[in-house]
Amino acid sequence: PVPTPPSTVDGFVKQFLENLNLERGVTLSTASPNDRYIALATTVRDFLVARWLEDIRRQKDAQAKGVCYLSAEYLLGRQLDNNLLATRLTDIATEALASCGIDIDDMRALEVEPGLGNGGLGRLAACFIDSLATMSVPSIGYGIRYEYGIFRQTFVGGQQVEQPDAWLTLGSPWEFAHPESAQTISFGGHTETYDDGGVTRSRWVPGWNVQAVPYNYMVPGYHNGRVNTLRLWRAVATDAFDLRIFNSGDYEEAVRAQTYAENISKVLYPEDSTPQGKELRLQQQYFFVAASIRDFLDHMLTPGFDLSKLPDRVIFQLNDTHPVIAVPEFMRVLVDEEHMEWDAAWEITQQCFAYTCHTLLPEALEVWSVELLGRLLPRHLEIIYRINDAFLEEVRERFGDDEMRIRNMSIIAEFPERSVRMAYLATVAGAKVNGVAELHSQLLREKVLPDFDEFYPGKFTNVTNGVTPRRFLRLANPGLAGLITDALGAGWTVDLERLRGLESFAEDPEFRARFAEVKAANKRVLSDVLRARDGFEVSDGHMLDVMVKRLHEYKRQMLKVLHIVTSYERIVSGRVKAEDVQGRAFIFGAKAAPGYAMAKRIIHLINAVGEVVNNDPRVEGRLQVLFPPNYNVTLAERVIPAADLSEQISLAGKEASGTGNMKFALNGALTIGTDDGANVEIRELVGDDNFFLFGMTEPEVEELWTRGYKPAEFYQQDEDLRRAIDLIASGAFSNGDRTVFEPIVSNLLYDDRFMVLADYASYIRAQDRVDAAYADQDAWTKAAILNIARCGFFSSDRSIRDYIDRIWHTPPML
Numbered sequence: 001p002v003p004t005p006p007s008t009v010d011g012f013v014k015q016f017l018e019n020l021n022l023e024r025g026v027t028l029s030t031a032s033p034n035d036r037y038i039a040l041a042t043t044v045r046d047f048l049v050a051r052w053l054e055d056i057r058r059q060k061d062a063q064a065k066g067v068c069y070l071s072a073e074y075l076l077g078r079q080l081d082n083n084l085l086a087t088r089l090t091d092i093a094t095e096a097l098a099s100c101g102i103d104i105d106d107m108r109a110l111e112v113e114p115g116l117g118n119g120g121l122g123r124l125a126a127c128f129i130d131s132l133a134t135m136s137v138p139s140i141g142y143g144i145r146y147e148y149g150i151f152r153q154t155f156v157g158g159q160q161v162e163q164p165d166a167w168l169t170l171g172s173p174w175e176f177a178h179p180e181s182a183q184t185i186s187f188g189g190h191t192e193t194y195d196d197g198g199v200t201r202s203r204w205v206p207g208w209n210v211q212a213v214p215y216n217y218m219v220p221g222y223h224n225g226r227v228n229t230l231r232l233w234r235a236v237a238t239d240a241f242d243l244r245i246f247n248s249g250d251y252e253e254a255v256r257a258q259t260y261a262e263n264i265s266k267v268l269y270p271e272d273s274t275p276q277g278k279e280l281r282l283q284q285q286y287f288f289v290a291a292s293i294r295d296f297l298d299h300m301l302t303p304g305f306d307l308s309k310l311p312d313r314v315i316f317q318l319n320d321t322h323p324v325i326a327v328p329e330f331m332r333v334l335v336d337e338e339h340m341e342w343d344a345a346w347e348i349t350q351q352c353f354a355y356t357c358h359t360l361l362p363e364a365l366e367v368w369s370v371e372l373l374g375r376l377l378p379r380h381l382e383i384i385y386r387i388n389d390a391f392l393e394e395v396r397e398r399f400g401d402d403e404m405r406i407r408n409m410s411i412i413a414e415f416p417e418r419s420v421r422m423a424y425l426a427t428v429a430g431a432k433v434n435g436v437a438e439l440h441s442q443l444l445r446e447k448v449l450p451d452f453d454e455f456y457p458g459k460f461t462n463v464t465n466g467v468t469p470r471r472f473l474r475l476a477n478p479g480l481a482g483l484i485t486d487a488l489g490a491g492w493t494v495d496l497e498r499l500r501g502l503e504s505f506a507e508d509p510e511f512r513a514r515f516a517e518v519k520a521a522n523k524r525v526l527s528d529v530l531r532a533r534d535g536f537e538v539s540d541g542h543m544l545d546v547m548v549k550r551l552h553e554y555k556r557q558m559l560k561v562l563h564i565v566t567s568y569e570r571i572v573s574g575r576v577k578a579e580d581v582q583g584r585a586f587i588f589g590a591k592a593a594p595g596y597a598m599a600k601r602i603i604h605l606i607n608a609v610g611e612v613v614n615n616d617p618r619v620e621g622r623l624q625v626l627f628p629p630n631y632n633v634t635l636a637e638r639v640i641p642a643a644d645l646s647e648q649i650s651l652a653g654k655e656a657s658g659t660g661n662m663k664f665a666l667n668g669a670l671t672i673g674t675d676d677g678a679n680v681e682i683r684e685l686v687g688d689d690n691f692f693l694f695g696m697t698e699p700e701v702e703e704l705w706t707r708g709y710k711p712a713e714f715y716q717q718d719e720d721l722r723r724a725i726d727l728i729a730s731g732a733f734s735n736g737d738r739t740v741f742e743p744i745v746s747n748l749l750y751d752d753r754f755m756v757l758a759d760y761a762s763y764i765r766a767q768d769r770v771d772a773a774y775a776d777q778d779a780w781t782k783a784a785i786l787n788i789a790r791c792g793f794f795s796s797d798r799s800i801r802d803y804i805d806r807i808w809h810t811p812p813m814l
């Protein structure tokens with residue numbers, strides 16, 4: 001048994017000092033800040049180890065059904081504070097460090113967050129493993145330990161410049177590497193058939209290998225003593241002998257081959273839509289799922305386990321299509337390695353996988369060219385073909401020889417090149433397919449995969465996303481958390497529906513005053529952070545109007561820009577008096593995929609508009625534009641609690657869910673939003689009076705498209721819009737240079753795929769309503785409190801409960 005470290009201040013100090021000596025080789029007086037941080041993190045980590053080892057054993061012994069969450073991304077955010085909170089060590093550690101003359105806040109600030117994800121999907125995975133641990137669900141998260149996470153964003157002349165995110169360079173105290181448990185993962189080569197005692201079998205003769213080394217992270221449940229595992233894989237070259245199979249044998253070539261192999265886990269792809277079909281990306285996907293499946297089979301099952309019983313023991317949840325190559329890999333293991341009959345193996349596979357879709361954009365649906373797949377994973381391609389043949393045979397039986405339908409449903413697309421449709425493969429293989437918000441799931445069934453919905457009644461379901469209240473309320477907003485606990489007791493952190501109890505407090509003037517004070521304090525904290533981080537001076541007393549999310553045309557940051565330019569132009573043209581305008585600070589946070597030219601131009605424009613607006617005395621004290629670079633989880637935890645207004649303004653039918661929208665509402669920001677994604681559910685819950693709705697509905701969008709959308713007509717007919725666009729086109733934000741933002745202007749006027757101009761008028765009217773509402777501070781506060789009270793539904797604990805009830809059927813361990 002591993003001793004549980006002492007949970008007293010003295011014990012903590014002793015352990016901390018010992019870690020300084022033994023882990024860092026320094027004394028307290030010679031320790032660098034990083035030494036102190038590492039020693040502190042190690043102290044907290046060691047405290048978790050005993051429980052962790054116990055939980056690993058318990059999960060194995062119980063032989064209960066568990067979840068393997070397969071995700072190419074985990075956007076974890078900083079670990080220290082979360083782990084202190086989960087283990088109730090915050091006060092002890094604070095005091096212990098103080099007694100050593102160290103301010104624990106300085107330690108918190110030193111941690112580099114592991115940014116192993118792009119945005120919503122990766123952060124969702126992180127919230128889910130937090131909830132799984134907190135709810136004692138037998139589970140493990142599998143992913144990739146990227147050496148470089150999402151790039152660090154800087155601005156040079158207002159334009160995005162990407163820097164590598166070398167998050168590991170100062171040490172990584174939260175992980176345990178297990179090189180001795182490495183597995184060999186193969187690629188390339190060819191397939192062959194052979195005679196196995198009268199049975200003809202297929203097998204894969206791979207061309208080259210890499211080692212997959214597991215790195216384990218502890219995922220503590222909140223105050224429940226549970227610790228789950230997140231296992232991330234790192235690619236390491238195999239020894240020289242194996243490498244020689246792959247290369248000609250000379251030294252330089254061998255080193256090159258090593259680099260090639262280790263590239264697999266080198267860097268996170270910073271695209272979060274329009275996948276490029278890059279070979280390395282497919283290598284990453286296969287690398288991590290092959291290692292994860294092998295890991296599960298080797299370590300979670302007892303020797304001699306009857307594989308036909310696998311559906312009673314495991315469900316592999318596919319986080320989007322990124323891990324879908326797991327399906328043919330699982331079949332390959334069962335059929336080629338375990339010598340199971342194809343039909344029996346397929347039966348099992350169809351019960352062991354479930355697929356979550358996170359998009360509606362057709363260009364975001366992953367496809368792999370048959371050429372590439374066949375070259376990298378020849379046996380898997382054969383298996384996919386066989387799955388498809390059997391599937392299409394079933395389709396023919398049901399619908400007859402409807403060739404159009406067959407072509408539409410085929411896992412193999414023929415145009416523009418022969419390729420594998422990963423979403424179709426996932427749908428055919430999965431026991432369930434879910435969307436991530438009610439509207440999204442409905443559109444998924446009706447628009448994206450209607451033939452499949454008809455073919456597989458009951459397969460499609462919804463699980464609305466959620467966020468962890470531990471990180472995004474308790475930790476990020478301690479002031480509000482304290483207020484809630486004073487009002488309702490502490491149970492809300494694991495039972496977020498209890499926030500309903502705040503409804504009556506919305507009527508209590510004293511509670512409202514305290515809430516307003518918390519919001520003001522959070523704004524001061526944010527101001528301090530932005531001053532220290534970026535040298536910004538946030539104006540006092542302004543409404544904080546926030547849009548933070550990846551930069552995408554469908555999310556419509558441009559609509560926000562047009563609103564800002566309109567607000568500015570109305571004042572400088574003298575049409576509106578500055579005094580009559582509500583003071584606002586517009587805050588943006590957004591990274592653009594490095595290859596996404598239009599997104600980068602929009603970032604440039606936001607910075608350019610900010611430069612002009614922030615330096616024009618005519619709007620001073622009224623309008624301010626702040627765009628801190630490198631928006632990440634750490635900054636989110638400061639921005640969201642300070643926000644008054646949450647911008648969720650995607651074109652209806654494009655945003656699968658959104659999860660930022662939930663975080664804002666739970667922190668008492670009001671939403672201005674379209675009828676899209678989870679906004680729909682937020683508005684239903686908080687009520688129309690506490691939500692600023694605008695824009696076309698999804699059917700209206702559809703209708704305008706079919707009628708023929710001409711954005712220039714909206715430009716012609718709306719004076720405010722014309723003035724705003726003309727101002728941008730005139731070079732007012734580019735030192736008179738009309739060429740810089742010309743592509744944005746002509747895109748809006750002549751293309752505008754996401755109907756920014758069509759929703760402009762409605763958006764501006766809604767913003768005018770926001771201004772009027774904000775003028776009555778007390779009424780605004782009441783609405784903010786009601787948002788909090790009514791959004792308990794958006795806890796990721798509830799999402800996990802829905803996954804358990806509708807998909808996984810994995811009861812919590814008691």
Ligand code: 26Q
Pocket residue numbers: 118119120121122124269271272273274275276277281322358359366436465655656657658659677
């Ligand atoms: C795929 C192939 C190649 C390279 C990159 C990718 C890739 C990577 C990340 C494709 C998509 C993503 C991420 C998508 C994402 O974050 N989607 C968001 O998921 C959230 C959680 O469900 C939703 O709330 C958002 O609406 C959705 O946009």
